[in-house]
Amino acid sequence: MKRPVRIAATLMFAVGFMVTLPVTAQDKTVEDGVFTQAQVDAGKAVYDASCKTCHNMRFYRDTLRSWSNQPLLYLWENILGTMPADNPGSLMLNEYTEVIAYILHEQGFPTGDTVLDPDAGMDQIKILAP
C-alpha cells in the first residue's frame, strides 16, 4: 500500500507547482515605477471629489496590506465594481486607474515613465504592503 501514497504525493506536488507558477510569473511590483506623475495628479482630483468623504489615507494603507501579493488589476476591478459606495462604477475607467496611482503614490510608491493601464500588464504587477 505504499505506492498509491507516493503517487498521490507526486500529484499534489505537481498541482501545487502549477498553481504557484502564475504568481512567480509576476515580475513587477508597485515599487517599480508603474504609474506616471500625470496619473497621480489626475488621481488626486478624482480622489478629492469622489473618495475623500468616506476614507482617509490610513484606510488605504490597511487595504494595500490586506491586498499585498495580489495583482494590482484585481484591486482595480474591485474598486471599479464597488466604489464610490454611493454610486459604484460611476467614474470613467481612466479615473479609477488614476485614483489607484494617486493612492499608491501617497503610500510612498514611486512614479515612473510607464502609464498604468488595466489593458496592458496590470495583472502582472504585484501589490506590496506600504
Ligand code: HEC
Ligand atoms: C459613500 C462612501 C464611500 C465613498 C464615496 C467611497 N467609498 Fe470606498 N468604501 C466604502 C465602504 C462602506 C467600504 C466597505 C467597508 C470598509 O471596508 O470599510 C469601502 C471599501 C473600499 C475599499 C476596500 C475594498 C476591499 O475589498 O478591500 C477600497 C479600496 C475603497 N473603498 C476605495 C474607494 C475609492 C478609490 C473611492 C473613490 C473612487 C471610494 N472608495 C469611495 C465607502 C465609500
